[in-house]
């Protein structure tokens with residue numbers, strides 16, 4: 415579904431991604447793991463068009479989408495839940511969700527958009543309760559749910575998630591990851607960036623390890639959880 | 652974002668209305684509409700020529716660029732309208748008495764049209780798709796682009812819109828205003844917005860009323876008590892700006908948070 419070939423991105427002269435190759439199979443949860451500063455966020459931002467790619471290309475269903483503008487990506491069904499949630503803090507929960515469907519108001523009937531809003535409210539009932547609350551006043555977990563809900567409102571086929579567990583309590587993380595699994599069952603393909611190796615490998619089908627902008631290891635979730643190096647470095651065993 | 656050329660749009664609104672109505676003899680209301688459209692186009696040109704190329708620059712550089720544009724527009728205005736003063740006719744010439752006070756009917760136009768402009772702006776930002784997109788952009792540009800909003804178009808629209816509003820404000824007030832007051836109108840508008848909280852329409856209007864009131868009161872006080880001329884009123888505005896920026900940089904209605912762009 416998504417294929418990244420020899421992708422390199424720079425911040426000034428700093429090469430944050432070095433010839434990254436990876437593929438995301440339709441229907442899978444694919445995860446990118448790595449410690450702070452490894453380049454995970456840069457990789458997602460390059461895929462969704464926020465950071466320009468200097469070398470390499472990104473193929474989506476075989477079509478070259480390298481360096482298209484972010485709104486084109488959304489139109490094609492790629493939706494990015496950014497690092498740090500980035501919700502519209504001054505707006506209500508409902509307004510945030512409506513903005514998620516920004517590109518669909520001309521294309522889809524309002525009944526379809528309403529249906530997706532109901533779907534999001536069923537997935538995250540707390541958002542329904544907080545519907546007319548200003549988003550900036552939500553708790554961290556609720557903001558993460560809102561960020562995911564907003565991304566879902568564009569009806570994506572591929573969901574890019576940047577560290578959804580970051581800064582959340584274990585119980586909240588479990589709830590959110592259960593929802594991700596549910597989305598996976600609904601047929602949405604997920605590319606999940608995580609620092610929390612354990613929890614990511616629990617739900618993922620396939621994973622890549624990124625270090626200093628390079629892919630250093632890849633394999634099925636099972637292979638990776640058995641891998642000795644990973645056990646030592648990332649799982650602390 | 653702060654646009655220091657905003658006051659110049661007001662000046663152009665007034666000057667263009669003068670040209671259309673007094674030189675080309677177009678009826679005043681039609682002349683006003685054409686003048687507003689022209690200022691909107693000037694705003695759009697400004698965005699594409701000077702702001703868009705700076706889209707990846709730091710915000711302070713963009714703000715400095717708006718000061719440059721302000722100077723450029725002022726020079727252009729001097730070029731095409733070289734005389735010291737242009738008298739724009741009042742919309743209607745009658746005066747009316749209300750509660751024993753006689754007012755020129757232009758005062759009513761100022762109030763009425765300001766009210767309509769505020770209401771339209773409010774409806775635009777809260778009940779239309781493009782307006783909400785623009786608001787989203789002002790809260791978080793990157794998040795806006797991730798939900799599919801074309802932020803470069805939004806920047807163009809918002810400059811045209813604020814130019815049109817500035818032009819409208821200028822021409823409504825034109826029968827009163829003095830030429831060359833652009834930067835001061837800009838400073839005044841900016842002070843009002845700061846007082847009310849940047850990015851908050853109602854805050855800005857309220858701030859405008861408050862600044863106007865304080866200015867009147869202090870100027871009146873100085874004149875009556877100390878016999879100091881009311882020519883210092885612009886200095887009073889500047890003083891309010893400094894005091895508010897020091898004591899309550901988020902404005903009266905603003906929440907305390909990071910600087911929004």
Ligand SMILES: Nc1ncnc2c1ncn2[C@@H]1O[C@H](COP(=O)(O)OP(=O)(O)O)[C@@H](O)[C@H]1O
Nearest residue numbers: 425428430448449450451452453454455456457
């Ligand atoms: N805006 C930026 N400007 C310059 N360097 C950056 C910027 N963003 C990230 N970097 C650098 O790029 C590298 C990768 O960062 P990032 O992609 O955020 O890593 P991760 O998400 O894995 O923590 C880091 O060394 C970081 O310092």
Ligand SMILES: [Mg+2]
Nearest residue numbers: 454455456497
């Ligand atoms: Mg990151």
